[in-house]
Amino acid sequence: MIRLEKVKTDPVETLKRHAEAIGEAVRQAIKPDRITVEYPRERRKYPECFRGFIVFDKEKCISCFRCAQICPANAIQMEYFENAYPGIDYAKCIFCHFCVDSCPTGALNTSKVHDVAFKAMEEMRLSTKQIAKLPEIVREEIQTVEYYVDRNTWKLVRKKELDSLEVPPKPVKVKERKASCIEPESCIGCRLCANVCPQNAIKVERLKATEEGGTGYILKVQTEQCTGCGLCVRQCPMQILRLEEVGE
Amino acid sequence: MEEYAIDIPVEPPKELRSLFIPIPPDYVEDVYKSDDFLVLVGPQHPGSGHMRLIVRVKGDIIQEVIPDPGYVHRSMEKLAENRLYIQNIPLVERPAIMDAPNFNLGYIRAIEEALDIEVPERAKYIRTMLAELGRVGTHLYDAAILAVFMGHTTGFMYPFGLRELICEALVRVTGARFTSSFIIPGGVRRDVDDSTFKWIYDMTLAMERRLKSFERIFVKNPTVIARLKDVGVLTKEEAIKYGVVGPFLRASGVEYDVRKVEPYEVYDELAWDMPVSDAGDGYSRLLVRVNEVGQSLSVVRQCIKQMPEGRVISDQIAEKGEDIRGSFYDSLYDLVLPSGEYTTLTEGARGTIIYSIISDGESNVPYRVRIVTPGWLYLRGFMESMKGERLADLQAIYGSFGYFPPEADR
Amino acid sequence: MDEFIDFVRGGPLGPIKKWGTRWSLWPVHLVTACCGAELAHAFACGYDGERIGALNYGIARQTNLIIVEGAITRKMARVLRVTWEQMPDPKFVIVMGACGLEGGLFWNGYHLVKPSDVVPVDFFIPGCPPTPEALLRGIRQLQDKIVTGEAKTSATFSEIMLEQGRKPRVLPKSPKKVSKAPAVLVNVPKQVEWEFGEKLVEELKAKIDAKSITITGKNRIAVKVERDYIPKAALKLRDMGFDHVKNVNVVDVPNEDKFIVEYHFSSYSVKELMPVVVNVFADVPRDEPEVKSLAKIFPSADYLEREMHDFFGVVFEGNPWTGRKFLLAPDAPEYPLRKDFKLEKEVYVR
């Protein structure tokens, strides 16, 4: 524990402090430690993990709704094209990138675009069509700036080359998964899973109620059509569906 | 000294009625009859944040200050009851975005305590490092605001220049300048590579050197000392009585720091000291925090030096793989806390942050989340400390408390 | 507003007016929420907005730009409008931060207002908080707007071709599971190794006439008392060395028709008691929510009680502020934290 002394204010000490303060200011005035990034003319180089505008890759998307459901601001809402794809409302987006981390296939990726001013709020509600490509922003900069630290001082490194705002997609380590039913006999035949499945991969068939204990329905997942989105798993009121990993 | 009263009938100004003033009209009348003067400071005032202070002055001496908070009340506690546990992570850091890691950490610790999650060592060290970076950043922010409240623009610019480094460090680790949302139940979102750690290590050293400039021009500036010394004094007894927290409590001589009292993460494994001052005035509040910045930078360095290898996310959360990327939703959306109340104390930069999560044991949304922020806790002490000071001291005391309305209002 | 742009550009002195206004956009000091931190960064030495002629200045009368920094609450909306009215024409507004646009994280909160409903806005900047670069980009775009006379979004989003599909009959359900009849217990016992705690519980049992005393975790004790007994329990605790209230909490349990009122006591003066948080709570009927205030005994509880009164309508008898709103705006909904006050639900499909 450090117990701080009460500050002394005798005239000698005060004069010394005056001198120190003036000395510091004069030193800076003569040789300034300037650290300004002159933004429109220069751009900070942000690391690859920077959380900026989101770029969407339609090919990888399995319409699993995870991004829409994890979004704390409800900024992502799915739109139905040939499949359900996310659209982002940047008027709500808080750039937490929970969606990017939630995406099991890496269809959502970050970018270093962050400095955009919109003229109207309607324009900020971007549909899937608009987020599929990196937005082209107004760039006035002639160089990039990076903070460089050495032990004695720290300064800005300026480089003439311009930074690419695109971030290469990182592979996701999640393995491919398929839905399967762990207790087909418990199915109550509500057909919620079959109706919610974007691939129509689930069939619920009615059995003749002959077997004892059975509910009279059987649930079949056609694995070759299943993309592993897990919507059925989350929809099932009986929780008898699971996502299981397939392959290596 | 004899007081002279001039018997001129004074009418309370009419505009006080049309403006929304939360004090009763007879109070206003009483003020005007007793020859006092009401000064409304804020919410749009160059020397106040987003709150209104209704100051009753007699001459130049403040008689009473009535706070009018809530200008940034964003209904956080209600919203937290309507979202998944995991979705609340960005929400709970919004009260004070410069102190996001600490606010985040308190909430996550409450969840982890409920679910008995064992956090890997490496994650603990990264969390501690982030929390301390947040603390440094917040103290610098508050020092800057204090400086600008006293008209010292250089004292404003230097800490914000240094904060750029903190932001850069946070960007390199988490990807965002302020609101990192990096700490999740069971660990952290991503592993951090060695080059980033080295950058941060060097940064702390470079920062200490620049902090000396700041000390010479602001902290030890005679005008600053003159403005803050013996101003807004809270004695030890008063500080305890009004429930002041954090560095402001320590400035009044109470040796209380949650990191020492109830150590969490890896604070008990690191060597650091708790600065305490007995004066309880504005200057000691500044000085305690300046000293804490030094301590925190040393903690950051120790964290990086002792950083163990291993996973950054507990296997109770992510069974396979070290990275939460891709399985974030599946691992975390369905957290259901066992029934009960889970209260954690966390030492944020401005003081004790209390999270009290009440779960009903069946839902994956909390039944009630109570967030008590340091700003809200020391507001009373802050108001009391202004009594009897001069009107010009209001800003100095305001700054010395680093009062941040979004934090207090939530 | 476009008429200001027209004024700046019009007339024989147009070019001079345009030039002067363009390079002298001074934002007023109107901090509305936490985006102010990034605004400060944009005008501090890291980015230095003064470079492009924008100097952050004191009050509305001498400036011509409002930067709305994030959330505008019901209380602040009035201030924003007043500030805007105070400002001499021509004046411009930039809104930064998600909270100021559609509400961001707080989109379904009960205390938020959209700034675009309050004042005419020239530019919107997304982010939470936006980076300083984004804010400077907003000012830059405003400069361009003054020069060219038309607003331009600083990015173009090129579209890909996609065919519109049909919504299925069943939409995926929300991941939220909310218990229909929740059993809310705040004193669930927990097994912990805490010798001092057991001693403390014994001491408490001897002193306080409690219904139950439970250890709910390391350093946490829950004491259930009758509601009228709270002040007496508080006095007893004060004698034991618990010298401040850390938290006042109310939990609304509509299905049991009660409120749970909690006081969290802790100590600053006794070293052993410092980490201990004693939760003294009592059940209060929902139709007659009255508790005796502790504000006299523990001044630290004062503001916390006022806040709980705002949120739940629990009356703390003896609190000087009871009956008036403290934290909430005068036009805020009544008792918003009660469970029967519902918020808008999330929508996952457009």
Added chain:
Amino acid sequence: MIDVFQILNYFFGIFSSDMMDIPLIAPIVDYLMQIPLLNILVALILWKPFFAVVIMPGLVVLTLYLLYIVWYERKLTARVQWRVGPLEVARPIRGAIQALADGIRYFFQEAIVHREAHRPYYIQLPILAFIPVLLPILFIPAGSAVGIYTPYSIQLIVTFIALIPITIVAIGWASNSRFAYIGSVREAFMYFAYEVPFIIAVISMVFLYGSGDAYVAVEKQSAIPGALLNPIAFIVYIIAMLMATSRLPFEIPEADQEIAFGPFVEYSGILFGLVMVLAYEKLYIMTLLFTILFLGGWSGIYCPLLGDLNGPLWLFIKSIVVISILVIVRSIYARYRLDQALRIGWTSMLTLSIIALIIGGAVGVWLS
């Protein structure tokens, strides 16, 4: 017609009898003097009293100085503060016309007169405030050029400077707002705090030179500048100057974070532009006096090419250098509290000024 011609001729005679003799532009002047009607204009401009008051160190230079000092202050502050300062408005000249842009913006902004204000005074006072600011220029001699010569010029300048705060207090009163009221009270308090030591410091220099005549003062400094003759008065004058012009650390009446620019809180548009430059103008006038009293006034290396322009130019250069050094205090200090500033004014500065008075008397005897 003849009458007009005669009158013009009469004035031409007055003007041309006492013209600035500047060898550098002599050929041009000679050429222009041959053109009728234009010659009277040239003669007027170069007429020494007119030149001193309107051109240099008077109004024209004052305007240029205002543009320069606002920019320079911001730029120097920025430099100390690790940043750049105004730049993009004119990048090749480092943003030097930033103050012009701000001025133009103010000029074309709406000037609001709020309901509570005392309307006539509210509008008139910013303009009236220029009278006490500009009157001293009449009496400030610059070399051979002087508006009105009087052997009591120093006393007169001090008198007019003392009038300025009255207008500021009146501005605060006319604004009729809480913060304006507090600001006016503060201004009034500060006025007494600095004015007494300031006047005593000036009187000590008058004692020292044995005359209130600026010419005598400058002449007596030909060997040793006044700053060395009476360093105590020098220090008191500098501090009083900071106080009088509301510079940090004594920016108490305006204190934007405390009372939101005090008396000027309600002003907007061009009216604010006028009141904002008041303090800078006051600084300029006080620095001119400072230069005459302590830094040898207009004496400097004589450049034969410039002739009579030498005096005004040296005076101006010295003042600008002094101001440029002084504005750095803005980036060093925080604001004192009112009572602290009053204490400084009434105790240490008053004591110092009385010591300065004694030194002034003693040195004055020695000099004579």
